[in-house]
Amino acid sequence: xPDISFATEPGSYRHWRLDAGGPVATLTLDVDQAATxxxxxxxxxxxxxxxxxxxxxxxxxxxxxxxPQVRAVIMTSELDRMFCAGAxxxxxxxxxxxxxxxxCKFCNETLAAIEDASACGQVYIAALNGTAAGGGYExxxxxxxxxxxxxxSSTVALPEVPLLGVLPGTGGLTRLxxxxxxRRDLADVFATTAEGVRGQRAVDWRLVDEIARPTDFxxxxxxxxxxxxxQAPAQAGPAGGATGDAGIExxxxxxxxxxxxxxxxxxxxxxxxxxxxxTITIAGPAAAPAxxxxxxxxxxxxWPLAAARELDDAISRLRFxxxxxxxxxxxxxxxxxxxxxxxxxxxxxGDWLAxxxxxxxxxxxxxxxxxxxxxxxxxxxxxxFAGTLLELALxxxxxxxxxxxxxxxxxxxAVLALGAMNAGxxxxxxxxxxxxxxxxxxxxxxxxxxxxxxxQLGAAEAVExxxxxxxxxxxxxxxxxxxxxxxRAGFSPDALSGMEASLRFAGAExxxxxxxxxxxxxxxxxxxRPNASGPAGALRRYGTGQRAxxxxxxx
Numbered sequence: 221x222p223d224i225s226f227a228t229e230p231g232s233y234r235h236w237r238l239d240a241g242g243p244v245a246t247l248t249l250d251v252d253q254a255a256t257x258x259x260x261x262x263x264x265x266x267x268x269x270x271x272x273x274x275x276x277x278x279x280x281x282x283x284x285x286x287x288p289q290v291r292a293v294i295m296t297s298e299l300d301r302m303f304c305a306g307a308x309x310x311x312x313x314x315x316x317x318x319x320x321x322x323x324c325k326f327c328n329e330t331l332a333a334i335e336d337a338s339a340c341g342q343v344y345i346a347a348l349n350g351t352a353a354g355g356g357y358e359x360x361x362x363x364x365x366x367x368x369x370x371x372x373s374s375t376v377a378l379p380e381v382p383l384l385g386v387l388p389g390t391g392g393l394t395r396l397x398x399x400x401x402x403r404r405d406l407a408d409v410f411a412t413t414a415e416g417v418r419g420q421r422a423v424d425w426r427l428v429d430e431i432a433r434p435t436d437f438x439x440x441x442x443x444x445x446x447x448x449x450x451q452a453p454a455q456a457g458p459a460g461g462a463t464g465d466a467g468i469e470x471x472x473x474x475x476x477x478x479x480x481x482x483x484x485x486x487x488x489x490x491x492x493x494x495x496x497x498x499t500i501t502i503a504g505p506a507a508a509p510a511x512x513x514x515x516x517x518x519x520x521x522x523w524p525l526a527a528a529r530e531l532d533d534a535i536s537r538l539r540f541x542x543x544x545x546x547x548x549x550x551x552x553x554x555x556x557x558x559x560x561x562x563x564x565x566x567x568x569x570g571d572w573l574a575x576x577x578x579x580x581x582x583x584x585x586x587x588x589x590x591x592x593x594x595x596x597x598x599x600x601x602x603x604x605f606a607g608t609l610l611e612l613a614l615x616x617x618x619x620x621x622x623x624x625x626x627x628x629x630x631x632x633x634a635v636l637a638l639g640a641m642n643a644g645x646x647x648x649x650x651x652x653x654x655x656x657x658x659x660x661x662x663x664x665x666x667x668x669x670x671x672x673x674x675x676q677l678g679a680a681e682a683v684e685x686x687x688x689x690x691x692x693x694x695x696x697x698x699x700x701x702x703x704x705x706x707x708r709a710g711f712s713p714d715a716l717s718g719m720e721a722s723l724r725f726a727g728a729e730x731x732x733x734x735x736x737x738x739x740x741x742x743x744x745x746x747x748x749r750p751n752a753s754g755p756a757g758a759l760r761r762y763g764t765g766q767r768a769x770x771x772x773x774x775x
Contacts, residue, residue, distance in 0.1 A: 224257075224270070226536045227473040228278045235263075235272045237298070238279050240287045244445050247279055250298035261310030265302050268355065269311045270323055277330040281580070284337055285520075286467040288572045291452060292445035293337075295363060296347040301374055303346075306354025307389065313759050318543045320747050321592075324389040324739055326536065327355065329587055331362035331390055332649075332732055336579060338364045343448040347441035348428070353377045353416065358388055360428075361395040365444050370419050370431035377416025385751045385758030385768055387743050391735035398731040402426050468519040468573065473533055482537060484530035486523065489538065491545060496709045498538055498545045498593075502527060502612070504554025504604035508561035512571050524562055524577050524608070532584040535591060546716070547594040547708050550616055556606035556676060560639045563607040567640050581608055582646045588615050589648055589724055590736050592717040594708045596620065598701065599688065601631050606676075607639030611646050614654035617720055619688040620701060623679040626694045635676040636687065643670060649732040650725060657727050659686065 230238050234255035237248040249272075253262045257271040283290055297303040307327075312320055334344050346352075346360035348368045357376045360366050368374060378388045378396075387393065393411065396402045402410070406425050410417060422428045432440035475484055482489040490499040505523035509515040515522050520529075538545065566574045588595070597613035599605050599621035605613045613619045613636070622634050638655075647653050659666040669685050679691035692700045708716070721740050725733045746752055752759050756769035 223477055224537060224540050225475075226274050226277070226533050227475070228275055229470075229472065230279070230282070233275045233279075235268070236275045236279055238282070240283065240290055243289060243291045243449065244442065245283060245287060245290045245293045247276075247293055247295045248298050249296070249304055256308075256311070258311070258314075260314050261308055263308055265305035266297055266299055266356070267305040267308040269308050270326065273323075273327050273330055277326075277333065280330065280333050280337060282470055284340075284342060284576050284579070285470050285525075285573075288467045288576075290342055291449040292343045292345060294345045294347050294441050294445055295359070296349055296441065299350060301350035301369070301371065303348045303350045303352040303374075304356025304359060305351070306356045306358075309384065309759065309762050313753075313762070317747055317753070319540065321739070321744055322539045322543075324743060325539070325590060325736070327390045328735060328739060329583070329590070331359065332586070332735075333583055334362040336583065339453070340575070340579060341452045343445075343452045345441065345445050345448060347437070347444075348374065348376065349434075349437055350374050351377070351416070354380055354388065354392075355390055357416075358390040358392040358395070361392060361399065365430075365448055366428040367437070367441055367444055368418070368422055368428040368431050369434055369437055371434050373418070375416030375418040376422055376427050377414065378411045379414040379416070380411075382412055382414040383758065384762055385749075385770070386746050387738070389739065389743055391731075391739075394731055394734045394738065396427075398734070400426050468516070470529075471520045473529055475530075475533060475537075477537075482534055484534070486527040487530040487534050489534050491542060493545065495547075495705055496545055497547045497549055497705060498542060499549040499551060500531075500534060501551040501553060502531060502609060504552060504556075504609060505558045505562050506554075507558050508565055512565065512568060512574065515565060515571075516573055522577075524566060525580070528577065528580045528584050532580070532587060535584070535587050538593075539591060545593070546713055547596060547705055548591070549705075550595060550597045550612050551600070552603045552605055552609050552612070554602075554604035556604045556635060556637050559604050559606040559609050560637060560674065563639045563641045566608075567645070578641075578645050581611075581641075585611050585615055585646055586649050586732075588612070590721075590740075592721070592740070594716060594720065596701075596704060596708075599634050599636055599682075601625050601634045603634055603636075606637035607641045608646065610636055610638060610642055611654060613688075614642070614658060615648075615724075617723070618690075618704065620697075620704070621679045621682055621688040621691045622697055623691040623693045626697070633678055635678055636682055637676045638669060638673045640673070643673070648725075649736065650728055650730045652727055657724075660726065 234252040239246045249266050251263045251266045257269050338344050344363040346363035346366045351374050352360050378392050380386050380388050396407045480491045486503045488501045566578050595616040597616035597619040624633055625631050642655055665686055682688045683691050751757050751770045758768035761768050
């Protein structure tokens, strides 16, 4: 598969226009029909493909870091009477299964980032000046408020079931019931009505918040944004404590891809196609910034921000371009104390930049959680699995820590350390910490682990506290890791994806875990079924004038 770049900036956007001059910003969707990520289709009616969402993801992140004064974002369309027709059907029909699933997952994560921004004080408003269908309406559902044009023709719709034989791929059904509290029977009617719902009925069914006639639409959108700003959480938001502070420029990410590696400043990915592995190594900071002023002065070059952006980019690249590398080996290098000192700085309350960097790490780790790869953490001498970087190990399916050093060489044995970041700021998608998920209801074990926060733990202590899976010595290390990798390569990738997702998202559910769980299970399965993707399936026959020929057996 060709390399996919997730790096972009507003001057290069082909599909979005970002205007951010005051407390209310506007994101306008105006899709360039010819600017597709692959040949074979056109992006008509503001439909989208991966390239449209790569730009949206960049804009959402850029608004948080470069425009901390923005308190509300109005998302609208340049087209007349058409907000967004959803994911491009031609693109989906011609795409391989793995691409479709990863595409939906990336879109889901971008919508989750929109919701996270709203929860932190930068509130998103969907100003639907035309029809929002399928993924277009799911984009609106991610916003906190929805305004629909009352023009007699504009509708909201989730037509995937009646028209395409699939589910809404970016969380629409869950957001209908769990977020907008749409009554279940009405949600059933809505999701099986291809033409959608318009006007006052859309308000009555809670599908939108307000409607406005075209002549009043812009003023209504502005008023809705102003009301949303007064209700937004001021303390935690990007603008909280940042009045008069300039944002920082997110400089272009630099990645050097080759046949067997990806190289960034702080992240290195080594690809072993024979073994089916990608080894992801994150280099820790040389030292923590002296204070918050130094953090701001370093801007996008500051280690915690740069490393998070690089890791996020590497995860996305690997998902799309290396589907056969089923095991990711997670490593770190550096000084654990420097990582903990950096975390302490980020934990200081009231600084908008520290808050946004922490939130980016949270989103990046959640992207790692949702990746359908086996994750194995290797804790070796010279590593720095502490605080934020310990979350990488806690996100892994297994953790192996070397007991001692390699051979008779110099150096200190491996250590790991818990910090303040492991107790809540980087919670998983369920809202629980990865430590809490690890120990389940064993509260004594959780309390014992948290009691040693800040202490550097050797292999024996880590095993005793339940923080690692095993601690082989140097004589057994290579054989043990080789066996784990080869065993993983011999299992069914489908069974592993299902098993790992089930175990990673143990415990209480949230709307986010429901969305990703149903994507991984139901949508994944439905995409493979001939009723959707077969020669006579609904996806294949959409737009041809031929009805889908369904296998009527329920399974």
